[in-house]
Amino acid sequence: MADQQLSQLSVNDDDDVVDPWNVAGKSETGIDYDKLIKRFGSSKIDEELISRFEKVTGHKAHHLLKRGVFFSHRDMHSILNLHEAGKKFYLYTGRGPSSESMHLGHMIPFMFTKWLQDVFNVPLIIQLTDDEKALWRDIKIEDARQMAYNNAKDIIAIGFDLKNTFIFNDLDFIGQCPAFYQNMIRIQKCVTYNQVKGIFGFGDSDVIGKITFPSIEAAPAFSTSFPFIFDNKVLPCLVPCAIDQDPYFRMTRDVAARLKMPKPSLIHSSFLPALQGAQHKMSASDPNASIFLNDTPKQIKNKINKYAFSGGQATVEEHREKGGNTEVDISYKYLSFFLEDDDRLAEIKKQYESGQLLTGELKKIAIDTITPYIQQYQARRAAVSDDVMRRYFQLRKLDC
Ligand code: TRP
Numbered sequence: 238m239a240d241q242q243l244s245q246l247s248v249n250d251d252d253d254v255v256d257p258w259n260v261a262g263k264s265e266t267g268i269d270y271d272k273l274i275k276r277f278g279s280s281k282i283d284e285e286l287i288s289r290f291e292k293v294t295g296h297k298a299h300h301l302l303k304r305g306v307f308f309s310h311r312d313m314h315s316i317l318n319l320h321e322a323g324k325k326f327y328l329y330t331g332r333g334p335s336s337e338s339m340h341l342g343h344m345i346p347f348m349f350t351k352w353l354q355d356v357f358n359v360p361l362i363i364q365l366t367d368d369e370k371a372l373w374r375d376i377k378i379e380d381a382r383q384m385a386y387n388n389a390k391d392i393i394a395i396g397f398d399l400k401n402t403f404i405f406n407d408l409d410f411i412g413q414c415p416a417f418y419q420n421m422i423r424i425q426k427c428v429t430y431n432q433v434k435g436i437f438g439f440g441d442s443d444v445i446g447k448i449t450f451p452s453i454e455a456a457p458a459f460s461t462s463f464p465f466i467f468d469n470k471v472l473p474c475l476v477p478c479a480i481d482q483d484p485y486f487r488m489t490r491d492v493a494a495r496l497k498m499p500k501p502s503l504i505h506s507s508f509l510p511a512l513q514g515a516q517h518k519m520s521a522s523d524p525n526a527s528i529f530l531n532d533t534p535k536q537i538k539n540k541i542n543k544y545a546f547s548g549g550q551a552t553v554e555e556h557r558e559k560g561g562n563t564e565v566d567i568s569y570k571y572l573s574f575f576l577e578d579d580d581r582l583a584e585i586k587k588q589y590e591s592g593q594l595l596t597g598e599l600k601k602i603a604i605d606t607i608t609p610y611i612q613q614y615q616a617r618r619a620a621v622s623d624d625v626m627r628r629y630f631q632l633r634k635l636d637c
């Protein structure tokens with residue numbers, strides 16, 4: 238037990254599965270996020286934190302924050318304290334590139350990160366873990382790098398501020414930056430094989446690259462990994478991420494204490510459910526479960542009409558009488574992620590639950606909300622040239 242630490246958790250059979258590789262809920266209403274907060278030992282984002290957010294930033298809370306899509310955090314108050322005192326921090330997030338186009342679920346942390354960058358006006362670092370994909374899947378190094386470049390364009394199209402955003406892919410960047418590698422080794426010296434097994438569940442037949450990989454996801458949470466950006470200043474870091482990445486940052490926070498570096502703060506999102514229902518998250522490997530950012534309006538319409546799980550009743554008569562269930566209805570859930578107008582959303586909920594609004598009508602509202610959102614995104618994506626991409630990848634000082 239000597240080297241057991243806080244970052245290792247015990248799991249019961251009836252717990253939802255949430256780790257960096259698997260997400261599966263046990264109930265049709267989806268993952269029990271309150272239970273997850275208890276299990277992970279993070280803190281719930283409550284009304285008090287949200288109103289403090291609004292007070293300190295002078296901005297109305299983002300709808301993903303108000304509606305509990307971002308639901309959990311670690312040390313968010315210290316970030317607000319810093320901002321209040323006029324001090325800087327930076328944002329760090331990332332993505333494991335995949336060959337498929339990004340889907341709507343991938344957008345959630347990035348949409349919110351863009352808002353955080355706009356509101357706080359701080360530098361943002363985006364890590365593309367092409368090394369992770371090469372290690373975990375049967376993918377050649379060359380192909381993983383290519384996937385990272387394509388995904389970088391998908392991410393840039395979200396609209397990040399070029400003068401304050403640095404994007405890198407591990408397979409090209411780490412060899413160019415000794416300070417990053419040196420921090421990786423500092424981190425590796427703090428974590429035993431036993432601990433990494435406990436946190437991530439690695440086994441004896443996992444390749445050794447997987448065992449060191451957590452140090453690569455941890456290193457960007459320390460500002461000294463990027464001397465060309467931060468001049469070796471120690472700056473605190475806030476990581477917006479989906480809750481499945483938390484194990485990496487539990488480890489990073491343990492290590493930070495040992496290295497006498499600031500522990501990264503975290504703000505966690507829940508998952509955008511798959512079309513078929515809230516037990517599963519949207520996943521790139523199942524095209525019928527996901528709406529992709531390169532889907533055509535026709536594909537979006539067909540997928541929602543055909544697959545979006547309905548909380549409506551079996552017949553119109555029954556629906557008019559009993560009303561629909563917004564707790565399990567996927568079209569409604571998507572509206573709560575993508576329809577910004579609070580009053581309109583409340584009205585839709587009332588009408589659907591009272592039976593006034595039918596499933597087909599609700600689906601049409603979801604289609605009419607998501608389609609223009611994706612079309613606008615596609616127009617921005619078409620404008621991201623290789624040259625634009627290179628500018629985000631250039632090693633340079635950011636505005637801090
Ligand atoms: N491992 C993440 C994934 O597979 C990618 C990632 C790297 C990341 N660094 C991160 C995600 C920081 C969130 C925050 O998608």
